[in-house]
Amino acid sequence: MRASTVKNPAAEAPKPESNYLNNGHTIASWLLTKDHKRIAILYLISVTIFFAVGSFLAGLIRAELILPRGVMLENETYNKIFTLHGVVMIFFFLIPSIPATLGNFLIPMMIGAKDLAFPRLNLLSWYLYIIAGLIAIVAIAMGGVDTGWTFYAPYASMYSNSQVSLTIGAAFLAGFSSIFTGINFIVTIHKMRAPGMTWFRLPLYVWGHYSTSIIIILGTPVVAITLLMLLAERTLHLGFFSPELGGDPVLFQHLFWFYSHPAVYIMILPGMGVISEIITCFSRRRIFGYEFVAFSSLAIAGLGFLVWGHHLYVSGQSMYQGMVFSIITFLVAIPSAVKVFNWSTTIFKGSVRLQTPMAYALGFMGLFLVGGLTGLYLSSMATDIHLTDTYFVVAHFHFVMVGGAVMAMLGGVHFWWPKMTGKMYNEHLGKLSAAITFVGFNLTFLPQFAMGYLGMPRRYHYYYLWPDFQIYHILSTAGAFVLAIGYAMPAFYLLWSLKHGKDAGPNPWGAKGLEWTTPSPPPTENFTTIPIVTEEAYNYDPELAEREETLADMLEHDYSPEGAGN
Secondary structure, eight states: OOOOOOGGGGGOOOOSSOOTSSOSSHHHHTTTTTOOOHHHHHHHHHHHHHHHHHHHHOOOHHTTTTTTSSSSSHHHHHHHHHHHHHHHHIIIHHHHIIIIIIHHHHHHHTTTTTOSSSSHHHHHHHHHHHHHHHHHHHHHHHTTTOOOOTTTIIIIIIIIIISHHHHHHHHHHHHHHHHHHHHHHHHHHHHHTTTOOGGGSSOOHHHHHHHHHHHHHHHHHHHHHHHHHHHHHHOOOOSSSSSGTOOOHHHHHHHHHHHHHHHHHHHHHHHHHHHHHHHHHHHHHOOTTTTHHHHHHHHHHHHHEEEOGGTTTTOOOHHHHHHHHHHHHHHHHHHHHHHHHHHHHHHHHSSSSSOOHHHHHHHHHHHHHHHHHHHHHHSSSHHHHHHHHBBBHHHHHIIIIIIIIHHHHHHHHHHHHHHHHHHHOOHHHHHHHHHHHHHHHHHHHHHHHHHHHHBBBBBBBBTTGGGGHHHHHEEEHHHHHHHHHHHHHHHHHHHHHHHHHHHHOOOOTTOOOOOOSSSOOTTTSSSSSSSOOOOOOOOOOHHHHHHHHHHHHHTTTTTHHHTTHH
């Protein structure tokens, strides 16, 4: 593996006089912008703030569990803290993170368009997201909510005295923000592709967002209606889910998980698209089995709607229903395995350069593999009954969602940061943060697999009846603080690069794709002339890669022809 930056003649091209960053300096020029790139930056700042809030709440949870009788929180406060952690991370970070930031910034450029199909709708989606976030903050200020992020009825509809209604309103608005983004992406991809950009010349990143948008449009209205029904039962006492009012609490779980399991793929499919882009670039080969990787995204999106019942094995559903859901859930593993196999084969046959984005991509593959394989235990009814509502589920969920999605998000930000800002960051610090994140994450969540297997329930505040679990909690808390360092580092050196970083040039990685043909930062209209696509995606030249590798070797060892003969 090589760690050198690829030299590219295009890097010497002069910077444009005007770009999307300096085209207007007032606050109003940003808050009223219809430029997809500026809206992406607004989203990036917003989701980063929510991620910091959610991470702080996670730190409180881990600190509290160091001692079997807790450290500082009462039972009710603890319930509110882990609920808010879930709500903030799921609805305000994980779901919008990659689509709203990197998706907004890149999809029009990747397909050769000047903007998204509906720029005003794009801006409206950001405002809805911000309003939803402010409502969630108001709910926190007014006492918080204690139901868990799943809002299970009838507790959420009949018994909780916390701010359930406000929090549901926040989640509802955030859902509409996602729907608007999904509609924009689908219409843009269908209607605004550059001449020659056929479906099988699309970058896999675009395929990932296309599949995600289908899930958002089909699934999000279901959970929106479900939350409205919950709100109606809570405020108007209309009986939908509470047995006291003639409702069925299991119906809520069916409706909630019909959306919320596909929502897992809303969080991870865009991340898979990011990883495909990084791996093919830093392996210098067209990704192995392009068509299989593209269709596997659609397969995951389709199968994702058929597996919600594996969350209800212990709810009283029939054994035969459970068997069907179990089989279909196992099937979802196949397209996911196809992606991992094709990424591995691409790396195996490639000429790999271990630069920061690639380090994050490798970290993603390792964490996603653990998360995916442990998901098989939860797909099987026999093992799921033993593991339900234990820390095993917590660990599995975080390996897939946090380990996978956040590693992909960080990998994508590092990959396209030069394009977004025109500046390079410190490569050594980048690789160090990737390594610290990977180690910290495993130290945090691997002990939780053991705890869950041994029977430690999740959501418990005290565990003084089972003090043997303390060592696992201490390890997990120590890992969380290491992980916090890994997550915090990029915020500092990326911001530092804005003022002190070297100019990146249009294509510092020597990557393929239309976004790399524009200056960095790109002009407002993305392209001075509409590009015409004449080749397949990822048309890397293996022979050129070999020559680049040889040159990198010579530079690394300070080789000179004069000294070679001495």
